Amino acid sequence: MTHVFHRQLKKKMPTAVRGDGIFITDADGKRYLDASGGAAVSCLGHSDPDVIKAITQQLDRLPFAHTGFFTTEPTEKLADLLIDAAPDGMGAVYFLSGGSEAIETALKMARQYFIEIDEPKRTRFIARRQSYHGNSLGALAVGGNVWRREPYQDLLMDVGHIAPCYPYRDRGDDETEEGYGRRVADQLETEILATGPETVIAFVAETVGGATAGVIPPVPGYFKRIRQICDKYGILLILDEVMCGMGRTGTLFACEQDGISPDMITIAKGLGAGYQPIGATLVASKIYDAFVQGSGAFQHGHTYMGHPVASAAALAVQKKIKDQDLLENVRRQGQRLVELLHERFGNHANVGDIRGRGLFIGIELVADRVTKTPFDPTLSLHARIKSKAMDEGLICYPSGGTADGLSGDHILLAPPYIISDDEIVDLVERLGKAVDAALGEVVL
Numbered sequence: 001m002t003h004v005f006h007r008q009l010k011k012k013m014p015t016a017v018r019g020d021g022i023f024i025t026d027a028d029g030k031r032y033l034d035a036s037g038g039a040a041v042s043c044l045g046h047s048d049p050d051v052i053k054a055i056t057q058q059l060d061r062l063p064f065a066h067t068g069f070f071t072t073e074p075t076e077k078l079a080d081l082l083i084d085a086a087p088d089g090m091g092a093v094y095f096l097s098g099g100s101e102a103i104e105t106a107l108k109m110a111r112q113y114f115i116e117i118d119e120p121k122r123t124r125f126i127a128r129r130q131s132y133h134g135n136s137l138g139a140l141a142v143g144g145n146v147w148r149r150e151p152y153q154d155l156l157m158d159v160g161h162i163a164p165c166y167p168y169r170d171r172g173d174d175e176t177e178e179g180y181g182r183r184v185a186d187q188l189e190t191e192i193l194a195t196g197p198e199t200v201i202a203f204v205a206e207t208v209g210g211a212t213a214g215v216i217p218p219v220p221g222y223f224k225r226i227r228q229i230c231d232k233y234g235i236l237l238i239l240d241e242v243m244c245g246m247g248r249t250g251t252l253f254a255c256e257q258d259g260i261s262p263d264m265i266t267i268a269k270g271l272g273a274g275y276q277p278i279g280a281t282l283v284a285s286k287i288y289d290a291f292v293q294g295s296g297a298f299q300h301g302h303t304y305m306g307h308p309v310a311s312a313a314a315l316a317v318q319k320k321i322k323d324q325d326l327l328e329n330v331r332r333q334g335q336r337l338v339e340l341l342h343e344r345f346g347n348h349a350n351v352g353d354i355r356g357r358g359l360f361i362g363i364e365l366v367a368d369r370v371t372k373t374p375f376d377p378t379l380s381l382h383a384r385i386k387s388k389a390m391d392e393g394l395i396c397y398p399s400g401g402t403a404d405g406l407s408g409d410h411i412l413l414a415p416p417y418i419i420s421d422d423e424i425v426d427l428v429e430r431l432g433k434a435v436d437a438a439l440g441e442v443v444l
Helices: 049-061 073-085 099-116 137-142 146-155 177-195 222-232 254-258 285-293 308-323 326-345 381-391 421-442
Strands: 016-020 023-026 031-034 090-096 124-128 160-162 200-206 236-240 264-267 279-284 351-357 360-365 397-400 409-413
Touching (some): 031 421, 049 308, 073 090, 073 279, 073 308, 090 099, 090 285, 099 137, 099 236, 099 264, 099 279, 099 285, 124 137, 137 146, 177 200, 177 222, 200 222, 222 254, 279 285, 360 381, 381 397, 381 421
Parallel strands (some): 124 200, 236 264
Antiparallel strands (some): 016 023, 360 409, 397 409
């Protein structure tokens, strides 16, 4: 009997005992190829000796110092590294312990920013359907994940939600990508005007949609139009790169590929690669300066923010990504992975779309490719695929509600940046077997 309150209470979990490279081994000796980095976390794989050394060295020097009293060297160095690499205009980093905290911080910081500049009527946020921003109440409120929100709906603040940029399902046959992007981006202006421009704080969006809809990259021009609309009405643009940032899409910040600079960026997962819990909210200099010139304090905080050991780990992770040019491997292996997935699934009767950027790939499954009709959600195809993949010694990240929050199934792949050519082939072979086995149970 376990006394751990696990995520799944009616299923026995294997016990992970060791990690090496892109593999995890359980207590029975079974090895699993980690094709999703857990939840797009383990970008350097497992048991990297340089990161472990950085952690132990920091533990020897200073395990903890509360940020209400001190700053620390690794935290200062990590902030410098991030701002040096960030999009134009970013000026400061607020460190936290994960993605939900980073989003919650961004929401509160954005609200206080408008108090600092004497615009206290701004109290509303706008976000997108089929999004996910974390599990704390503020993050759930701006998120658009139907099944995660449902039990807590009555506790959530009122947030306006517009359509996601989801061309596979929403682009018209007569629309160009750019025309479609303009149409769905313009929904933001419509929502702002309906809400009252003087009341809106920010628009919150994942740069590349993550776990809810299964990796949906924006079409060209979409975020440039979003940036224009935000600027027109004096609204902040908060980009959530908790899952898609820190190199996952082939550039350190995903929004680099969209040619824009937001007002805030939230990061986590790939920041520390799972070696320590860490997240961060990057803020534009204009926001930071408003706090400095105003009250001089942000009314917020967490005990373990700016943790020196977590910062040392993340600093080692980011240095390794840079020094070994791992982003080039992300781009190259991402292209190779997509090619192999198309070879294996491109003509598959139940694979509707293969999409993504870098080593951040989504596969959407459908009952009918022509009509794009999803499988009956009661079949829980995504859960079957996850189970069959584990049987094959493969960790992937399937989920449901892909199409509209209730129906639809997808598989998310986010393997470590160090993945080799042979391991890419192994990944696709194992995934093919798992998908075929799961579909064999539901397709007559």
